[in-house]
Amino acid sequence: MKIAIVYTSKTGNTKELVYLIRDIFIQRKVEVMVYRVEQFQDMAIDQFDAMIVATYTWGNGEIPYEMMNLYHAFETQNVKHVVTGVAGTGDSGYEQFCGAVDQLRDMLYVHTTLAATLKIEITPQSEDIKRCKKFVDLLLERVTQERLLSNTKA
Numbered sequence: 645m646k647i648a649i650v651y652t653s654k655t656g657n658t659k660e661l662v663y664l665i666r667d668i669f670i671q672r673k674v675e676v677m678v679y680r681v682e683q684f685q686d687m688a689i690d691q692f693d694a695m696i697v698a699t700y701t702w703g704n705g706e707i708p709y710e711m712m713n714l715y716h717a718f719e720t721q722n723v724k725h726v727v728t729g730v731a732g733t734g735d736s737g738y739e740q741f742c743g744a745v746d747q748l749r750d751m752l753y754v755h756t757t758l759a760a761t762l763k764i765e766i767t768p769q770s771e772d773i774k775r776c777k778k779f780v781d782l783l784l785e786r787v788t789q790e791r792l793l794s795n796t797k798a
C-alpha cells in the first residue's frame with residue numbers, strides 16, 4: 645500500500661498535525677511518505693493508493709497559494725481511483741473556519757475517491773487524537789474496500 649501525505653504549514657501547526665497522523669499510520673504498521681507541497685510539484689498523484697492533503701487556511705477562508713499547483717493537478721490528472729483525505733488546522737475566530745479544507749474537500753470529492761476530512765482548531769490537542777485515529781482508519785478502510793472492488797472487476 646502506497647500512501648503519501650502532502651502538506652503546507654506556515655507556522656508549524658499543520659506540520660504537527662501531519663506528524664501526528666503519520667505516527668498513527670506507523671502504529672497501524674502502514675508506511676507513509678511525507679512531502680511538503682513544494683517537494684511534490686512534479687510527482688504523479690496516481691502512483692499512490694491514497695493521499696492526504698493537509699493545509700492551513702489563509703486570507704478569508706482561502707487555500708494557501710503554494711497549494712494551488714497540487715489543486716490543479718488533481719483537477720487535470722486521471723485520479724478518480726486514488727483514495728484521498730483532507731486535513732487542516734484553522735482558527736474558529738475567522739468567519740470560514742478551515743475554509744481551505746472545505747474547498748479542497750469539494751474538489752477532491754469530484755476528482756478522487758474522498759474518504760475523510762479533519763479540521764483541527766489551531767494545533768492538535770490530546771482530545772483530538774481520537775478524531776485523528778478515526779480519520780486514518782476511515783482512509784485505510786476505504787483503500788481496502790477499493791482494492792476489493794477492483795479485484796472483483798478484474
Ligand SMILES: Cc1cc2nc3c(=O)[nH]c(=O)nc-3n(C[C@H](O)[C@H](O)[C@H](O)COP(=O)(O)O)c2cc1C
Nearest residue numbers: 653654655656657658700701705734735738741742
Ligand atoms: C492572515 C491570516 C488569515 C487566516 N485566515 C483564516 C481563515 O480564514 N480561516 C481559518 O480557519 N483560519 C485562518 N487563519 C488561521 C490559520 O489557518 C491557523 O493559525 C493555522 O493553524 C496555521 O497553520 P500553520 O501553523 O500550519 O501555518 C488565518 C491566519 C492568518 C495569520
